[in-house]
Amino acid sequence: MQSLGIDIGSRTIKTVLLDDGEIRRWEVVDATSRPAETARRYLAKYGGVPVVATGYGRDLLEIENVSSVTEIRACARGIRSYCAHARAILDIGGQDLKAILLDAEGRIAKFEMNDRCAAGTGRFLEIMAEKLGFSVAGFGGAAQYGAPGITISSVCTVFAESEVIGLLNKGTPPDDIALAVHQSVVMKITGMYKRLSSSSDTVHLVGGGALNSCVRRLLENELRVKVLVPANPQIVVALGAAIIASQSA
The missing domain is CATH 3.30.420.40 (ATPase, nucleotide binding domain)
Structure with a gap:
């Protein structure tokens, strides 16, 4: 099963796509211009996949009925996947x-x-x-x-x-x-x-x-x-969001 975590930060948007618990794909893109539009493009790209948003701009996806969690919760979950x-x-x-x-x-x-x-x-x-x-x-x-x-x-x-x-x-x-x-x-x-x-x-x-x-x-x-x-430390929070999405699907 696949799941997606989106971390909408003030400077960048980070996404992690999980496939049966393994990272299939991750991206870090600029968020200083039209972050909501950028985040929605990822929703369209991975349509039908369980999604959890987090980060500074997580509320930007409320209109899309996307669940959200705090960065602190997502960070905790993400780092534990690197080190139990x-x-x-x-x-x-x-x-x-x-x-x-x-x-x-x-x-x-x-x-x-x-x-x-x-x-x-x-x-x-x-x-x-x-x-x-x-x-x-x-x-x-x-x-x-x-x-x-x-x-x-x-x-x-x-x-x-x-x-x-x-x-x-x-x-x-x-x-x-x-x-x-x-x-x-x-x-x-x-x-x-x-x-x-x-x-x-x-x-x-x-x-x-x-x-x-x-x-x-x-x-x-x-x-x-x-x-x-950890490897790719900028995606840890997005990874945590993806893990939470997979467990709540």
Whole structure:
């Protein structure tokens, strides 16, 4: 039996098609223009298949009578398909951050979420990469060549952007600023995670931000735990939605 999970995020739409519990196909496409129309195209493409929507824009498919679940529930279900004993998750999305703890049975025990400010999110990293002249894909690599000693103190994206421009005007090397930007992101994520008082020695990092190698390295240093990134971390939430769809069909 096939099922479809659609994760309608603020930056991208992720879809996962399952066939008898195995991933048959997955896609990540831009969602910054006409996300509802894009999501409906997937419904038409896989007509008749059980569907569950999740993500920032999951309500866009209400008119299509598509069931929806929260990203937190879908994320928990998705990560357990990668690791049956996963207990701690950090999700770096385009516009929000989530820290999630699961109990031994995989149920959500506690979570923290930051969705009021883009600081520390994937979009924040995109903006800073652009200001510093890096591609998003190469930003994390550039930061790993940076020298420590600079601090980005602002927690607001607009003010942080001003700090970055000021540092550039002073002649600060872009790689050094890139490292400081990544450190500010990691400190924000670390603060959220520590408030959950997790005792887990392993954290699973998901979302588009998990593709950034510098974020992963800095998180391991700050949290002093093993940070694991699943294959294709940006589709974990869509995968969870597809699993839920298959079980509710």
